[in-house]
Amino acid sequence: MKALLLVAHGSRREASNDEVxxxxxxxRRQSGQRFGDVRCAFLELADPSIPDGIEQCxxxxxxxxxxxxxFLSAGRHVVQDIPxxxxxxxxxxxxRDIQIVDYLGTAPxxxxxxxxxxxxPEGSA
Amino acid sequence: MKALLLVAHGSRREASNDEVxxxxxxxRRQSGQRFGDVRCAFLELADPSIPDGIEQCxxxxxxxxxxxxxFLSAGRHVVQDIPxxxxxxxxxxxxRDIQIVDYLGTAPxxxxxxxxxxxxPEGSA
Numbered sequence: 001m002k003a004l005l006l007v008a009h010g011s012r013r014e015a016s017n018d019e020v021x022x023x024x025x026x027x028r029r030q031s032g033q034r035f036g037d038v039r040c041a042f043l044e045l046a047d048p049s050i051p052d053g054i055e056q057c058x059x060x061x062x063x064x065x066x067x068x069x070x071f072l073s074a075g076r077h078v079v080q081d082i083p084x085x086x087x088x089x090x091x092x093x094x095x096r097d098i099q100i101v102d103y104l105g106t107a108p109x110x111x112x113x114x115x116x117x118x119x120x121p122e123g124s125a
Numbered sequence: 126m127k128a129l130l131l132v133a134h135g136s137r138r139e140a141s142n143d144e145v146x147x148x149x150x151x152x153r154r155q156s157g158q159r160f161g162d163v164r165c166a167f168l169e170l171a172d173p174s175i176p177d178g179i180e181q182c183x184x185x186x187x188x189x190x191x192x193x194x195x196f197l198s199a200g201r202h203v204v205q206d207i208p209x210x211x212x213x214x215x216x217x218x219x220x221r222d223i224q225i226v227d228y229l230g231t232a233p234x235x236x237x238x239x240x241x242x243x244x245x246p247e248g249s250a
Contacts, residue, residue, distance in 0.1 A: 013200055019197075023230075026236045030236050030237070072133070073138070104239065107238045111155050117229065117232050
């Protein structure tokens with residue numbers, strides 16, 4: 001079974017963490033048959049941590065965990081912190097395939113998503 | 126003429142700011158006839174500032190400026206800081222229509238964009 005783990009930064013503002021959790025619910029609903037388990041984890045300031053999130057995926061039966069960094073730029077968190085935490089879990093579970101895909105800021109669909117916002121009939125302002 | 130102003134947080138890491146500038150170039154290319162001017166601005170740590178970005182749009186001939194917050198959650202920056210800076214420019218230019226649309230984290234296309242990343246054949250890891 002393949003799991004998707006959305007990894008966000010985490011915030012002291014719990015409502016921001018809840019936004020990530022709600023987005024994860026939407027991901028779960030829309031993922032169809034592609035992922036048998038869809039969860040989120042946080043680099044810091046919120047639970048679960050990245051190692052705990054990966055652990056949960058494995059406990060749920062995932063042979064493969066796809067880590068999706070919910071980040072807009074390739075700063076230290078994306079380049080160093082997330083890979084380090086993932087590598088430790090990969091070492092702990094050598095028989096599972098834990099891979100990190102490109103972070104959100106590089107997504108091919110991002111431009112259309114932003115243009116969609118910009119041309120929506122009603123904004124939030 | 127209608128302008129699109131993508132507003133990012135800004136970073137001490139100039140490569141992150143350049144990512145926003147490159148994304149803005151993509152937005153400009155893909156916006157077609159919808160926007161006569163596409164630019165970016167930064168809340169802090171990078172240039173141009175939000176007021177300067179709006180000013181540039183108006184100097185370019187924009188009667189309408191659509192501000193798109195390139196943010197993932199509705200923290201203080203989205204709820205307070207950006208609206209405050211935009212309101213000051215709106216007051217300065219009462220004959221222009223400067224509106225803020227929903228921030229990226231609320232975009233309907235975001236779920237598909239993330240699923241696209243998660244199922245891409247090759248990740249960056």
